[in-house]
Amino acid sequence: MLVTIFKRSAQAALLASFSFAAVAADDLAAGKGIYDKACFACHKSGVMGAPKLGVKEDWQVRVDQGRKTLLDHALNGLNSMPARGGNPALSDADITNAVAYMVDAAGLKLDGGAAKAAAAKPVEKKAPVKPVAKAEPKAEPKAKSAPVAAAKPKPTVKFNRLMKSADEWNPPPAEDGIHDPDNEGVVLLQSPREGMQGFAPGISGNRVDWVKTLEAGTINPRFDRLDPTKKPFVMDLNIVREVKGSMPDVVYPHKQHTEWLDCSNCHPDIFVPKKGANQISMAAILLGQKCGVCHGKVAFPVTECKRCHSKSKKSVAFKE
Amino acid sequence: MMKAVSTLATVRRIALAMCLLLGGLIGSTAAHAEYGDIVINNYSDEAGMRPAIFPHWFHRIRFRCKVCHADLGFKFQAGGNKINMLKIIDGEFCGACHNGEIAWSPENCNLCHSGKPGTPTQVHHSTVQKLVDRK
Numbered sequence: 001m002l003v004t005i006f007k008r009s010a011q012a013a014l015l016a017s018f019s020f021a022a023v024a025a026d027d028l029a030a031g032k033g034i035y036d037k038a039c040f041a042c043h044k045s046g047v048m049g050a051p052k053l054g055v056k057e058d059w060q061v062r063v064d065q066g067r068k069t070l071l072d073h074a075l076n077g078l079n080s081m082p083a084r085g086g087n088p089a090l091s092d093a094d095i096t097n098a099v100a101y102m103v104d105a106a107g108l109k110l111d112g113g114a115a116k117a118a119a120a121k122p123v124e125k126k127a128p129v130k131p132v133a134k135a136e137p138k139a140e141p142k143a144k145s146a147p148v149a150a151a152k153p154k155p156t157v158k159f160n161r162l163m164k165s166a167d168e169w170n171p172p173p174a175e176d177g178i179h180d181p182d183n184e185g186v187v188l189l190q191s192p193r194e195g196m197q198g199f200a201p202g203i204s205g206n207r208v209d210w211v212k213t214l215e216a217g218t219i220n221p222r223f224d225r226l227d228p229t230k231k232p233f234v235m236d237l238n239i240v241r242e243v244k245g246s247m248p249d250v251v252y253p254h255k256q257h258t259e260w261l262d263c264s265n266c267h268p269d270i271f272v273p274k275k276g277a278n279q280i281s282m283a284a285i286l287l288g289q290k291c292g293v294c295h296g297k298v299a300f301p302v303t304e305c306k307r308c309h310s311k312s313k314k315s316v317a318f319k320e
Numbered sequence: 321m322m323k324a325v326s327t328l329a330t331v332r333r334i335a336l337a338m339c340l341l342l343g344g345l346i347g348s349t350a351a352h353a354e355y356g357d358i359v360i361n362n363y364s365d366e367a368g369m370r371p372a373i374f375p376h377w378f379h380r381i382r383f384r385c386k387v388c389h390a391d392l393g394f395k396f397q398a399g400g401n402k403i404n405m406l407k408i409i410d411g412e413f414c415g416a417c418h419n420g421e422i423a424w425s426p427e428n429c430n431l432c433h434s435g436k437p438g439t440p441t442q443v444h445h446s447t448v449q450k451l452v453d454r455k
Binding site for chain 1: 355356357359370373375376377378380381382383384385386387389390391392396416417422428429430431433434435436437439443444446447448451452
């Protein structure tokens, strides 16, 4: 019960605050600043269906839904659009300004559409009551109807609440938890989302399939520190390791590994280059040994079972 | 009897491992930086500098693993290389490229020394960190 009250008052506060923002004039210049810092990562090139900057058709449908809906989606998220563009530090006014800037860049007006202006108005009327009135629970019944209606279109339900959604991966350095945002150098560092744009998507790690990205030629990392023409010595040899139980056998491809690495990286320190000489277990890998020297640190982690356990066993006829 | 005791110990060990594993997979840490970011804090805190952060993703776009891990002699271990500024200025480790010719020079202190003070040496967001280090 207490939780629902909290939720409701939070929703009411949010509603109140953004209808306040609606009253204030949108600051396009400030909006551009926010866009250049955060929104551009998706809205410049149209990542995952994001409406592109300056493309009228993309924005028209959004503007047609009305200011309130558009801002609600920007603030609370919709489909691939994370709430506040994935940056909780941005205020309602920041988001509103950024949206206004992007809408303006598409040659449209955020307030467009008479029907929507009317829809937004009742909320504005209600809003001044709340910030003043300290007794939020009192205002609650009034607010109730609006948040419920507003809550419906936002699909905040995730596939798994314990797993981060795609938009939460690769945060900019200042927000990643280990970089110090007070350090002025941090703002100069490239954001991973920007740096890895257009790479083959992966399902774990930094959400990049590095092998495919390299194969596709999207990146061409040097094999030599100084000589960009030097090519790796690629060895195409698969090693099959039979494993216990019903788990598919492991196929270890030298090819993909030698694209990146030198023989001496693994042999003989990590793996003795002799059949049957290496005891490998998932426990050892999880603890950072054997394959785990890289896999689970910089290469795809063990959660992608089937990338290694890829050779299914022949089914054996069941006998009693 | 001895056997029973050792079996019990094994069971206990497995149970502990499972707990660790589950704890690691379920417990989400507040910090969630880029997969493969290395924090190196061998000497930084003592010297009053922020710990250095090495972003693997940025470097592997430009160089294959072999360049640093075979040619330049970087061990596959966070903090295991005992890198200091003297070595870097002498052209070892990071200094092999960060010399103002291939990449920017080591005078840009705060581009590397950019971590939150007190962050321990780690491979950020790695499986080992989640299961064992819990930093």
